[in-house]
Amino acid sequence: xxxxxxxxxGWDEGRAAAFxxxxxxxxxxxxxxxxxRGAYEIAASAGALTASLAGRLRHVAGPGELPVxxxxxxxQARPAEGSASIHAVLPRRTRVTRRAxxxxxxxxxxxxxxxxxxxxxxxxxxDLNPRRLERYLAVAWESGARPAVLLTKADLARDPVEVAIxxxxxxxxxxxxxxxxVSALTxxxxxxxxxxxxxxxxxxxxxxxxxGKSTLVNAxxxxxxxxxxxxxxxxxxxxxxxxxxxxxxxxxxxxxxxxPGLRELxxxxxxxGLWSAFADVEAYAAGCRFTDxxxxxxxxxxxxxxxAAGELGADRLAGWRKLAREERHVTLExxxxxxxxxxxxWAIIGKAGSARAxxxxxxxxx
Ligand code: GDP
Ligand code: ZN
Numbered sequence: 405x406x407x408x409x410x411x412x413x414g415w416d417e418g419r420a421a422a423f424x425x426x427x428x429x430x431x432x433x434x435x436x437x438x439x440x441r442g443a444y445e446i447a448a449s450a451g452a453l454t455a456s457l458a459g460r461l462r463h464v465a466g467p468g469e470l471p472v473x474x475x476x477x478x479x480q481a482r483p484a485e486g487s488a489s490i491h492a493v494l495p496r497r498t499r500v501t502r503r504a505x506x507x508x509x510x511x512x513x514x515x516x517x518x519x520x521x522x523x524x525x526x527x528x529x530x531d532l533n534p535r536r537l538e539r540y541l542a543v544a545w546e547s548g549a550r551p552a553v554l555l556t557k558a559d560l561a562r563d564p565v566e567v568a569i570x571x572x573x574x575x576x577x578x579x580x581x582x583x584x585x586v587s588a589l590t591x592x593x594x595x596x597x598x599x600x601x602x603x604x605x606x607x608x609x610x611x612x613x614x615x616g617k618s619t620l621v622n623a624x625x626x627x628x629x630x631x632x633x634x635x636x637x638x639x640x641x642x643x644x645x646x647x648x649x650x651x652x653x654x655x656x657x658x659x660x661x662x663x664p665g666l667r668e669l670x671x672x673x674x675x676x677g678l679w680s681a682f683a684d685v686e687a688y689a690a691g692c693r694f695t696d697x698x699x700x701x702x703x704x705x706x707x708x709x710x711x712a713a714g715e716l717g718a719d720r721l722a723g724w725r726k727l728a729r730e731e732r733h734v735t736l737e738x739x740x741x742x743x744x745x746x747x748x749x750w751a752i753i754g755k756a757g758s759a760r761a762x763x764x765x766x767x768x769x770x
Contacts, residue, residue: 431479432479437452442457453482472515474608503730515649516661522543541578544610588619601658605659607659609662613664626655693705
């Protein structure tokens with residue numbers, strides 16, 4: 405891989421500027437293409453290398469700060485051995501996060517970094533679920549990247565009306581979000597998808613297993629890069645795969661990040677994503693008497709009035725409530741994690757400080 409190989413993965417002047425201080429220490433830039441339990445694969449100018457974390461980085465990185473797929477990193481490269489050690493993670497422009505399922509010690513999980521577009525894939529054979537789409541959209545808006553919805557397996561739609569109905573259902577919960585209809589089987593719509601990625605963009609594909617994410621990446625790459633699962637088309641339920649997230653460079657430039665086996669996707673949110681995903685609910689909420697109205701039988705609730713008048717679907721409000729409830733829960737967790745992290749940092753700083761003080765006392769004692 406040459407220096408231009410990093411450019412097609414999105415390396416630009418801004419990233420070069422962020423990297424500049426590391427160049428002085430003899431490090432080179434690279435992008436994380438895969439991660440599995442602390443072992444990394446990276447793309448560097450020297451080519452693909454396997455990488456591990458430098459001890460110091462492992463020590464100082466807080467929750468959500470360790471490198472993930474899509475991260476730009478500063479590495480000590482050993483091309484002759486095909487290996488490298490990662491010393492620093494460059495500031496992320498975007499990050500796709502979720503609450504780690506069931507793990508309350510580290511509830512924040514960064515799925516992918518530095519993506520330009522979050523592609524929410526849902527198949528045209530029975531997978532479309534507006535409530536789930538809302539959750540994915542909240543995750544997408546929160547990431548800082550642009551969302552787009554991908555309706556897969558267009559060849560399985562019985563007629564154009566079925567596609568139009570699906571598009572309308574998406575538009576209802578994802579106003580203003582681009583919707584693409586594709587078939588990896590026939591190739592229909594792939595050009596539009598390539599255009600969306602552009603020559604340097606990075607796209608992460610989210611969606612239930614079985615919607616055709618891996619097949620799609622393989623179709624774009626033009627070869628069998630990712631393992632796909634055979635599912636029973638009648639119930640649209642896929643089996644779970646054990647493969648891991650990876651970044652796949654596309655032939656025309658740009659890259660795709662596949663996220664196999666995502667069973668749970670709960671937003672980790674500062675509120676911004678939730679707001680964008682429920683812009684219709686929030687628009688009515690502006691008319692509520694109380695600014696912190698829970699839209700749950702409070703007096704002067706404009707959202708309740710809109711639902712009663714049939715202007716806003718009761719299911720939209722139910723979706724909003726469910727996410728808002730999780731949101732409060734997450735905020736409490738985040739606070740607890742932040743406090744723990746603060747204590748940990750101070751413990752490290754304190755130890756370093758007393759070591760320095762002991763060293764000084766040693767010098768003076770001589
Ligand atoms: P993933 O879990 O989202 O990565 O899904 P896969 O890519 O493994 O695909 C799941 C199943 O759907 C496989 O049997 C694929 O052959 C099938 N599939 C994927 N894309 C299409 C498509 O465009 N049309 C049809 N008919 N089947 C597809
Ligand atoms: Zn209200």
